[in-house]
Amino acid sequence: MMTGQVTLTATEFCGRYGKNTEGVDYKVAVAGRPGYGVAEMIFVPARATLPYERCLSLDEHISGENPLLAYLHRFYPNGAHLSMNERDEYLNRGVGNKVYTHCLNDAKKRGAKAMVAIGISDDMMKFLEKKGFTQFGPGLRAYYAWLVK
Numbered sequence: 589m590m591t592g593q594v595t596l597t598a599t600e601f602c603g604r605y606g607k608n609t610e611g612v613d614y615k616v617a618v619a620g621r622p623g624y625g626v627a628e629m630i631f632v633p634a635r636a637t638l639p640y641e642r643c644l645s646l647d648e649h650i651s652g653e654n655p656l657l658a659y660l661h662r663f664y665p666n667g668a669h670l671s672m673n674e675r676d677e678y679l680n681r682g683v684g685n686k687v688y689t690h691c692l693n694d695a696k697k698r699g700a701k702a703m704v705a706i707g708i709s710d711d712m713m714k715f716l717e718k719k720g721f722t723q724f725g726p727g728l729r730a731y732y733a734w735l736v737k
Contacts, residue, residue: 593618594618594619594683594687595617596614596615596690597617598612598613598614599612601613604630605630606632607633608633609630610631611628611629611630611661611706611708612694613626613627614626614628614691615646616683616685616687619725621704625664625687626665627687628662629661629691629695630658631657631658631659631695631698631700632659633656637677640678656698657700657701657703658698658700658703658704659704661702663687663691665683665686666681666683666684686736689717689726691736696735698733701734702732702734702735702736703721703732703733703735704733705731705732706731707730708729715729716731716733719733721733
């Protein structure tokens, strides 16, 4: 199913999206394939005031003094720098699953209570729903998934 070995190179950052944020950029390389993909996850306290606050409005449902959310900000594991035709060639080959699983495990290790993401395409919305994400509301492209029960 997968076209080759998937390698993720992580680079941590702080403060890029506000003083309370930290995160990880992942560069995704697949053996035998041109270009590379990217994923970016931002970790932010649920009660922080950020431009995408509407998407991070789960704080009323999360207990704890300063609950942490993981925001899957960019998710293009099949090639951010490839043409649309090249990207389509690599869809449904397991790369997105591998990158998502890595991001999910990283979020859990850091203590995130929930993960949020924006489904910018129909394919991404289907992917998120398949992974158990719930839409914030009808017609919205914002999704969330609880990481703790």
